[in-house]
Amino acid sequence: MKPKKMAARMLDRLVGHGATEAEVFLGQGSRLRIEVRQQKLEYLKQESFQGMGLRVYAGQRMAFVDIADFSEETLELMAKKAVELARMAGSDPAHGLPEKEGKVTGQEVVDQNISSISLEEKLARLMKTERLAMEHDPIITLSNGASYSDVFREVTIANTHGLSHSYKETRFSISVSVVATKNGHKKDGWDNCSRRSYRSLRKAHQMARRAGEMGVSLVGGEPVPSGEVPVVFDARAGRGLIGGLVRAVNGKEVHLGNSFLTGKLGHPIASELVTIVDDGTLGQGVGSAPVDGEGVATRRKVVVEKGVLKAFLYDTYGARKAGAVSTGNGMRGSYGSLPGIGATNFYMVEGDRSAKKLIKDLGQGLYVQETIGFGVNTTAGSYSAGVFGSWIEDGKLTKPVAQVTIAGDLLDILTSIDAVGDDLEFDGRIACPSFRVAKMTVAGT
Amino acid sequence: MRRREFLKKSARGTGVIMVSPLLLSALGTGEGLCLETGASPLLDLGREDLDKLLGIALARGGDFADIYVERRLRRHIVMEENRIASIHLGIDRGVGVRVIAGDATGYAYSEDLSLKKLQEAAGTASAVARSGGKTTPVSVSRGTVSDLIPARIPLESVAEDERLQVIGRANDAARSYDGRIRQVTVTYLEEVKEIAMANSEGVWVEDRQPLIYFIVNALATGGGARHRGRRRISAHSGFELFDGDRPEEVGKGAAREAVTMLAAIEAPAGQMPVITSSGWGGVLFHEAVGHGLEADGIQRGTSFYVGKVGQKVGSELVTLVDDATVPGLRGSFNVDDEGTVSQRKVLIEKGILRGYMYDKLTARQLGASSTGSGRRQSFKHYPLVRMTNTFVLAGQAKPEEVFAATKKGLYAAEFVGGVVDTTSGSFTFTVREAYLIENGRMTSPVKGVTLIGSGPEVLRTIDMVADDLDYAPGTCGKGQWVPVTCGEPTLRIGKITVGGTKT
Numbered sequence: 001m002k003p004k005k006m007a008a009r010m011l012d013r014l015v016g017h018g019a020t021e022a023e024v025f026l027g028q029g030s031r032l033r034i035e036v037r038q039q040k041l042e043y044l045k046q047e048s049f050q051g052m053g054l055r056v057y058a059g060q061r062m063a064f065v066d067i068a069d070f071s072e073e074t075l076e077l078m079a080k081k082a083v084e085l086a087r088m089a090g091s092d093p094a095h096g097l098p099e100k101e102g103k104v105t106g107q108e109v110v111d112q113n114i115s116s117i118s119l120e121e122k123l124a125r126l127m128k129t130e131r132l133a134m135e136h137d138p139i140i141t142l143s144n145g146a147s148y149s150d151v152f153r154e155v156t157i158a159n160t161h162g163l164s165h166s167y168k169e170t171r172f173s174i175s176v177s178v179v180a181t182k183n184g185h186k187k188d189g190w191d192n193c194s195r196r197s198y199r200s201l202r203k204a205h206q207m208a209r210r211a212g213e214m215g216v217s218l219v220g221g222e223p224v225p226s227g228e229v230p231v232v233f234d235a236r237a238g239r240g241l242i243g244g245l246v247r248a249v250n251g252k253e254v255h256l257g258n259s260f261l262t263g264k265l266g267h268p269i270a271s272e273l274v275t276i277v278d279d280g281t282l283g284q285g286v287g288s289a290p291v292d293g294e295g296v297a298t299r300r301k302v303v304v305e306k307g308v309l310k311a312f313l314y315d316t317y318g319a320r321k322a323g324a325v326s327t328g329n330g331m332r333g334s335y336g337s338l339p340g341i342g343a344t345n346f347y348m349v350e351g352d353r354s355a356k357k358l359i360k361d362l363g364q365g366l367y368v369q370e371t372i373g374f375g376v377n378t379t380a381g382s383y384s385a386g387v388f389g390s391w392i393e394d395g396k397l398t399k400p401v402a403q404v405t406i407a408g409d410l411l412d413i414l415t416s417i418d419a420v421g422d423d424l425e426f427d428g429r430i431a432c433p434s435f436r437v438a439k440m441t442v443a444g445t
Numbered sequence: 446m447r448r449r450e451f452l453k454k455s456a457r458g459t460g461v462i463m464v465s466p467l468l469l470s471a472l473g474t475g476e477g478l479c480l481e482t483g484a485s486p487l488l489d490l491g492r493e494d495l496d497k498l499l500g501i502a503l504a505r506g507g508d509f510a511d512i513y514v515e516r517r518l519r520r521h522i523v524m525e526e527n528r529i530a531s532i533h534l535g536i537d538r539g540v541g542v543r544v545i546a547g548d549a550t551g552y553a554y555s556e557d558l559s560l561k562k563l564q565e566a567a568g569t570a571s572a573v574a575r576s577g578g579k580t581t582p583v584s585v586s587r588g589t590v591s592d593l594i595p596a597r598i599p600l601e602s603v604a605e606d607e608r609l610q611v612i613g614r615a616n617d618a619a620r621s622y623d624g625r626i627r628q629v630t631v632t633y634l635e636e637v638k639e640i641a642m643a644n645s646e647g648v649w650v651e652d653r654q655p656l657i658y659f660i661v662n663a664l665a666t667g668g669g670a671r672h673r674g675r676r677r678i679s680a681h682s683g684f685e686l687f688d689g690d691r692p693e694e695v696g697k698g699a700a701r702e703a704v705t706m707l708a709a710i711e712a713p714a715g716q717m718p719v720i721t722s723s724g725w726g727g728v729l730f731h732e733a734v735g736h737g738l739e740a741d742g743i744q745r746g747t748s749f750y751v752g753k754v755g756q757k758v759g760s761e762l763v764t765l766v767d768d769a770t771v772p773g774l775r776g777s778f779n780v781d782d783e784g785t786v787s788q789r790k791v792l793i794e795k796g797i798l799r800g801y802m803y804d805k806l807t808a809r810q811l812g813a814s815s816t817g818s819g820r821r822q823s824f825k826h827y828p829l830v831r832m833t834n835t836f837v838l839a840g841q842a843k844p845e846e847v848f849a850a851t852k853k854g855l856y857a858a859e860f861v862g863g864v865v866d867t868t869s870g871s872f873t874f875t876v877r878e879a880y881l882i883e884n885g886r887m888t889s890p891v892k893g894v895t896l897i898g899s900g901p902e903v904l905r906t907i908d909m910v911a912d913d914l915d916y917a918p919g920t921c922g923k924g925q926w927v928p929v930t931c932g933e934p935t936l937r938i939g940k941i942t943v944g945g946t947k948t
Binding site: 043045050069086092179336402442 | 524525526527528529530531532533534535536537538539548549550551552553554555556569572573605606609627628664666670671672673712714715716745746747749825827861862864866868869870871872873874875892893894895896897898899942943944945946947948
């Protein structure tokens with residue numbers, strides 16, 4: 001049965017059991033994953049999946065069920081159960097289907113070639129990526145492996161208000177991690193890349209160089225003395241901090257008071273150099289789609305403009321709670337999860353300084369290439385993370401650093417960003433260029 | 446197949462690999478939903494079908510194959526702003542087929558349980574074997590397992606409303622704790638997982654694993670500060686987990702943390718002694734040591750602990766075990782996800798490394814036996830070597846003696862979690878509730894902070910271990926998520942870096 005027809009039948013069934021409003025989200029597709037290590041195939045996994053999530057309302061009460069088994073008995077049982085559960089839930093005027101959605105401007109991003117690229121070709125590319133990374137430097141003697149995955153998915157969303165959307169998407173990812181060894185110390189260097197088309201994946205030699213350089217520069221890191229110094233985040237390490245802000249601009253969390261940005265809309269929260277955008281319509285973005293997980297058109301939002309907090313992200317429920325409108329950020333991890341507020345393509349706009357220049361200007365400082373730990377605490381508005389990086393002395397990287405943390409108040413950190421690099425690159429939903437914070441506390445020896 | 450037929454078939458003893466059709470009765474709570482709706486059993490496969498599928502899986506020359514059948518009924522209920530915001534019910538059902546050929550693993554699964562689709566999946570998984578040729582005849586026979594998962598009040602006997610009442614009680618207790626509590630979120634997670642496994646070594650076993658996870662988050666604001674306190678309990682258990690005033694205890698615990706931490710001052714930065722709390726403090730050992738003792742890192746040569754069995758790797762006060770047999774704990778099971786009976790492993794005994802954790806693949810690669818450590822997130826995933834309940838055994842000291850002996854330091858009471866970089870051995874753990882220790886006493890609360898150290902080094906600096914072993918529930922991620930328990934008594938790390946802001 002065609003997905004749209006199956007969805008329409010399910011809606012009829014739910015209404016038949018007494019649902020006052022209902023929504024069906026259908027996801028189906030296939031996924032391939034290949035892992036190699038030390039030039040040997042280690043895992044080969046092929047999946048095909050299908051399932052549906054049903055959001056069911058009884059007036060202002062809501063329940064959700066998900067099903068992967070489409071047998072007549074299960075569909076009937078779960079439809080009936082969903083309506084019963086909805087009647088038991090709490091009444092909340094914010095519940096309900098989205099309003100008539102705006103104009104859909106985003107496009108589906110699908111690589112039609114996905115089925116024509118052979119397994120052998122993918123495996124060869126992966127092997128080459130790992131081999132070149134291991135050959136990058138003689139001190140690289142081990143590999144944690146390399147992995148490739150691709151996904152094809154077809155999504156259908158329909159509701160009893162007559163909304164009906166369907167789109168296809170593809171995603172390709174590749175990652176590699178190799179280990180540098182020096183004086184008994186080990187450290188991995190890695191690279192990863194996620195794209196909408198196979199052709200636009202980063203080339204094997206580029207990934208190998210990035211991974212190799214990282215491992216070689218970080219191995220043997222030691223703590224530095226505690227103190228306050230300028231900190232430069234490279235574009236990969238910065239993602240943790242920028243990505244941590246997604247929850248802080250989650251409109252529902254803000255409404256509940258769980259974010260340090262509650263009450264800050266329209267106020268400066270960062271330096272003038274900082275502009276942050278969430279854009280579900282970004283061409284080829286891995287977070288792009290014509291509509292979000294409840295069928296609302298995606299769009300581009302400037303979240304922070306030259307340091308001023310301009311917008312929060314909403315799905316329909318969160319928006320109604322806060323007296324706002326959905327921004328097309330009702331995301332679903334899969335058919336089995338309720339829509340919840342999340343990022344599409346969330347990024348910090350690039351500046352005009354070369355990444356090298358951020359370091360060159362410093363007498364002393366810390367260059368952060370990888371962070372470890374939970375980082376952002378959005379409730380308290382604080383940041384604390386472990387660091388792998390390099391020490392900066394007279395504008396040059398002098399020695400690897402490890403087992404130190406950097407910490408600070410998030411508003412202080414954002415406000416003291418004093419330089420932004422020009423090296424923005426999208427390797428996932430979250431992206432940022434290199435940036436420099438004028439002063440952070442480093443805890444070490 | 447109708448229930449009646451299932452009963453008949455079982456009685457005949459031909460055996461079907463299946464998850465009890467009773468599972469679907471868990472959906473019925475007196476509203477007229479019951480087995481007669483025609484709920485089908487998980488999978489109607491006899492021994493010959495299993496043998497045949499395993500044969501297809503090995504047709505291209507693999508060394509080992511297994512079939513993993515799973516059905517899981519999930520509930521996820523959230524209370525927010527004093528109302529039940531959502532009730533989520535889900536059913537997962539599927540079959541995974543794995544083939545091991547040398548060091549390579551092939552995996553495929555199907556949510557369509559027709560024999561034809563399962564044969565396709567077995568064929569797909571077999572593609573990893575490239576040697577071609579021999580087909581190994583397989584014959585499985587049914588095994589039995591012990592029961593470490595007691596459930597006095599089975600979850601399928603619980604009326605939906607009883608769950609909502611428990612959630613409401615925790616919410617009320619948290620809200621009435623203090624006027625500064627602004628928001629309370631209660632999350633109730635329940636699943637009944639039923640699995641069956643058959644493999645080319647002839648093993649065929651089933652298990653049933655009910656699991657409850659109950660979490661309260663409470664937000665307090667005041668004096669310009671904002672803190673979210675949290676308490677969580679979890680067990681493989683029936684509804685008796687909520688006996689007595691357990692829901693209120695959890696609610697109050699979250700509220701107490703939130704309110705207390707409003708007075709937190711800046712955390713110190715630098716190296717100092719840190720006392721970690723009994724229970725959740727054990728996350729240190731999970732991250733700093735446990736992951737390095739999973740045999741995949743040993744086989745790959747990337748773990749710090751390669752070749753160190755029999756050597757002293759930590760303070761002699763430390764005896765670390767991974768024990769999947771503690772009845773009811775969140776990481777316990779009767780059989781692991783490869784059909785191996787659960788075990789208690791002594792990993793480190795008085796500071797001496799005794800052994801690693803193995804699944805079937807790493808055991809084959811390293812010439813060892815599986816320690817029952819093969820776990821997977823679901824039928825969509827192949828097994829990996831994982832921890833279960835990992836904890837440090839109780840020592841001799843009294844907790845108050847540990848404090849009294851500490852002139853200046855930090856007490857880490859509640860944790861967000863931990864992360865390890867297995868290659869370098871660096872790990873962090875993030876503390877949500879902490880206090881300064883001054884002259885042997887806990888004084889001011891300090892703001893949440895990250896602690897960082899090298900696992901092997903920190904293990905050597907543990908200099909006091911108390912006698913109050915306790916456990917704490919968590920979820921461990923290693924590309925896949927599995928439920929685990931951490932544990933330890935109150936203990937002191939002689940020196941570790943505290944990542945605060947006050948230098």
